[in-house]
């Protein structure tokens with residue numbers, strides 16, 4: 001199974017856990033998080049990102065894998081809250097393929113200068 005498929009399958013589960021789709025905060029962690037609102041979801045992303053940094057600093061590869069999984073999972077809940085899908089993020093990454101980060105940065109700065117000069 002491709003990783004794209006795994007992410008899309010998890011996104012389907014997350015979608016099904018929305019309260020509007022019958023998700024039950026008593027039975028589902030995801031539904032409980034949705035019931036707490038966007039701030040709670042974003043707070044979890046901040047916590048999980050910090051845990052990723054700590055695991056990497058500790059040099060603990062297994063912990064890093066677990067923490068990145070937690071981070072991706074909570075980012076997917078945030079995407080779902082904004083009615084976005086993993087495919088939207090993958091499309092954005094594909095759009096960037098072949099464009100060096102440094103080139104992209106220079107392009108963005110030039111566009112900003114043009115905009116400021118308007």
Ligand SMILES: N=c1c2ncn([C@@H]3O[C@H](COP(=O)(O)OP(=O)(O)OP(=O)(O)O)[C@@H](O)[C@H]3O)c2ncn1[C@@H]1O[C@H](COP(=O)(O)O)[C@@H](O)[C@H]1O
Pocket residue numbers: 013017027028029030031069070073
């Ligand atoms: N991939 C995950 C997944 N990853 C992490 N988590 C939960 O995310 C929570 C956050 O972890 P923390 O380390 O912050 O622990 P916590 O107990 O919440 O800590 P505090 O917030 O209380 O500080 C934990 O309860 C994990 O169980 C997940 N919960 C669900 N899934 C997937 O979502 C599916 C549906 O889950 P439910 O919505 O619970 O049915 C599952 O079958 C899984 O496939």
